[in-house]
Amino acid sequence: MPQDGGSGAAGVDPEQLWLRPTEPRRGRRPSFTREAIVLAAVALADAEGLEAVTMRRVAAEVGAGVMSLYSYAPDKETLLELMVDHVSGELTVADPPKGDWQADLKAIAHLQRAHMLRHPWLPAVVATRRVPGPNTLAFLEHALAALRPTGLDGAAKLEIFAQLTAFVAGHVTYEIAQTAVTRSPDRMAAEARYLAAVAADGRHPELAEALAAPVRPLTPEATFTRFLNRLIDGLDTS
Known part of the structure; x- marks a missing residue:
């Protein structure tokens, strides 16, 4: 039934x-x-x-x-x-990969992020889909072509694409959740005072050092780009 x-x-x-x-x-x-x-x-x-x-x-x-x-x-x-x-079908890429696999993968990830933000329900379902249709296969074909310069075998390239997609889905899920959280200026000030007190108590030296570091741009795009760069630049293709 x-x-x-x-x-x-x-x-x-x-x-x-x-x-x-x-x-x-x-x-x-x-x-x-x-x-x-x-x-x-x-x-x-x-x-x-x-x-x-x-x-x-x-x-x-x-x-x-x-x-x-x-x-x-x-x-x-x-x-x-x-x-x-x-x-x-919105992920159709007209131009072939440029040959710089890291730059190409980063471009793919930015496309995926924008795509998932347009359709906030996607991150929850992409991990469970097992029957790729024609539009999904076309985008996968582009991603595999982008990875050709690595010299990796097919299984490894599929794993990297899956890893990248999982990263984007997880980040977008967090990003959407953070957008939904409403914090008043008073609440944000209270959180800052709390963390400052914790950092100064002498029991959390690593946290104190981290909080003392220069503040990086916190826009969603900048944060995603930093995380993505760490992921892609650190991939082992040996």
């Missing part, structure tokens, strides 16, 4: 999803398309989060009965696969 939920993409058949025609498998031809369903689901997730994406809610958005959606997406996991690949 079709389901609204699920714990992963293990049950999604990639041949059925990506290689076979997208026409409904049974019943009368509906008045909407698979693309309309996916667009409605993405819009819901962008506006209200993944919790809002249920088969019933998506059906209402496209003006259809729930059962008619199951011809295109038999469960929510399949719908999530379709959503992820649809928005991955």
Whole structure:
């Protein structure tokens, strides 16, 4: 029986999803398309989060009965696969890699960050997607081409891309959470006084030294770039 939920993409058949025609498998031809369903689901997730994406809610958005959606997406996991690949189309890169693999990887990571910030629900699902569709594969192909100058084998290049994507997803999750936290000037001043007192108590010399260091730019973009540079510049390609 079709389901609204699920714990992963293990049950999604990639041949059925990506290689076979997208026409409904049974019943009368509906008045909407698979693309309309996916667009409605993405819009819901962008506006209200993944919790809002249920088969019933998506059906209402496209003006259809729930059962008619199951011809295109038999469960929510399949719908999530379709959503992820649809928005991955935004990651299309027109120009080939420039040949500097570190600079190319950093450019890829900045694209991913902007992409995930546009779709805040993505970081929570990218780690569980196991059925890359055509748009996702196109971006992966670009990333693997960027890593060609390293001379690494295919498995290592796939691992590096997975590591990079996980880093970006984790950072964006933190970034979004921090944006949602509201701190008043009084609260921020109290936090600063507290840390100053802790640093001065003599029991935390490492923290005291760290807090005494020059303050670096704290804009989200600058912070992400610093973390990313440490990750990419420290990659071992031997």
